[in-house]
Amino acid sequence: MSNPEPLPAPASNLRQRLNELLHSDPLTRSGLELARSLDLPDCYIASGAIYQSIWNALTGKPSGYGLKDIDLIYFDGSDLSWEGEDRVIKRAGSVFEAAALGVPVETRNQARVHLWYEQRFGSPYSPLSCAAESLKRYASTTHAVAVRLEADNSLTIEAPFGLEDIFNLTLRPNPMLDNKGTYDEKAARCVDLWPQVTVVPWT
Numbered sequence: 001m002s003n004p005e006p007l008p009a010p011a012s013n014l015r016q017r018l019n020e021l022l023h024s025d026p027l028t029r030s031g032l033e034l035a036r037s038l039d040l041p042d043c044y045i046a047s048g049a050i051y052q053s054i055w056n057a058l059t060g061k062p063s064g065y066g067l068k069d070i071d072l073i074y075f076d077g078s079d080l081s082w083e084g085e086d087r088v089i090k091r092a093g094s095v096f097e098a099a100a101l102g103v104p105v106e107t108r109n110q111a112r113v114h115l116w117y118e119q120r121f122g123s124p125y126s127p128l129s130c131a132a133e134s135l136k137r138y139a140s141t142t143h144a145v146a147v148r149l150e151a152d153n154s155l156t157i158e159a160p161f162g163l164e165d166i167f168n169l170t171l172r173p174n175p176m177l178d179n180k181g182t183y184d185e186k187a188a189r190c191v192d193l194w195p196q197v198t199v200v201p202w203t
Contacts, residue, residue, distance in 0.1 A: 002005070003186045008037075012077075013043065014162075014163040014164065014166075014167055014174070015157055015159075015163065017167070018050075018054065018147075018155075018157060018163060019099075019157070021054055021130075021157050022050070022053060022054075022147060022155065023155075025053045025056070025057065025063050025065050026056075027049075027053070027058075027064040027067070027101055027102070027103070028045070028049055028050070028053045028055075028061045028063070030099060030101055031045055031049055031070045031096075031101060031105075031151060032045055032097055032147065032149035032155075033146070034096055034101075034105075035092075035094055035148070035149065036148070036150075036151075037070055037095065038072075038088075038091065038092055039096060040072075040074040040076070040088065040092075041074055041075060041076050042074055042075035042076075042110075042130055042131045042132075043072065043073070043074040043075075043148060044071050044072075044073050044074075044131055044132070044146035044147060044148045044156075044158065045070060045071065045072055045073075045130070045146065045147055045148070046066055046071045046072075046081075046135065046144070046146035046147075047071045047138065047143045047144075047145070048068065048069070048070075048071060048143070049067060049069075049070045049071060049145065050145045050146065050147055050166075051142055051145055051166045052065075052066055052175070054167065055166070055169060055194050055197070058167070058169065059136040059169075059194055059196055061194075064101075064102060064103060065193070066193040067103050068103065069103055069104045069105065069106045070096065070101070070103055070104070070105045070106065071085065071106050071108075072092055072105050072106065072107045072108075073108055073110050073131045073134060073146065074088070074107070074108075074109055074131055075109065075110045075111050075130050075131040076088075076109050076111055078109040079109075080109075080111060080112045080115065081112075082112075084109075085107075085108070085112060088107060089107045092105050092107040093105060093107070095177050099149055102196050109127065109196045110128050110131045110133075110134045111127075113125060113128065113129070113134065113135065114126060114127045122178075123177055123178050125177070126139070127183040132146060132158040132160070133162050134163075135158060135159075135175070136160050136176060137176050137177050137188060138179075139173070139174060139177075139179035139182040140171055140172060140173055140175055140183055140186065140187075141161035141165060141172045141173070141174045142165045142170065142171050142172055143149065143164055144159065144160055144161050144173075144174065145157070145158065145159045145163065145166065146158045146159075161174070167180075168198075169194065169196050169197045169198060170197070170198045170199075170200065171186075171190055171197055171198070171199045171200065172185055172200045173200060173201075173202040173203075175202075178186065180202045183202050187199045
């Protein structure tokens with residue numbers, strides 16, 4: 001009689017594990033604290049700074065390994081001007097630069113992405129209703145995770161596709177938008193940095 005397949009870890013366990021690993025990662029923890037200090041509306045650190053920090057912990061890499069920048073997303077529907085977003089970009093950049101984390105911060109107001117996305121990438125992009133909604137349109141479901149450090153030091157975790165792929169070191173495409181080029185580029189970089197990663201091809 002064959003042994004049964006192991007059951008997947010409950011989602012609550014993966015969230016707790018994510019919480020523990022991010023709190024213990026010095027760079028990510030500092031980034032979350034800096035993001036909180038900016039007091040921006042509906043603000044999270046998203047994508048690479050989260051899933052790559054977990055991959056570093058799982059593969060024995062040092063904090064910050066492979067991290068090009070820290071993606072900071074927020075949602076301010078009260079000001080859709082480029083000038084308003086630019087002021088936030090510069091303020092966040094100054095705060096993160098002063099902290100000398102060693103990686104830059106990439107700040108974007110998700111309330112105005114629809115105003116420039118099609119011109120830049122060639123695909124339509126309907127307006128969002130909140131910052132977390134943008135995660136559903138990332139090139140990979142694995143990228144689609146965002147975290148906010150609350151006033152009581154708890155973490156609010158947004159992961160519309162779950163956390164299983166992150167902890168299984170799997171990169172999976174998200175066909176919501178025509179992002180194959182972006183996905184393939186990021187997949188090649190991920191495998192180069194973390195050879196343990198399994199890439200699911202874009203179909």
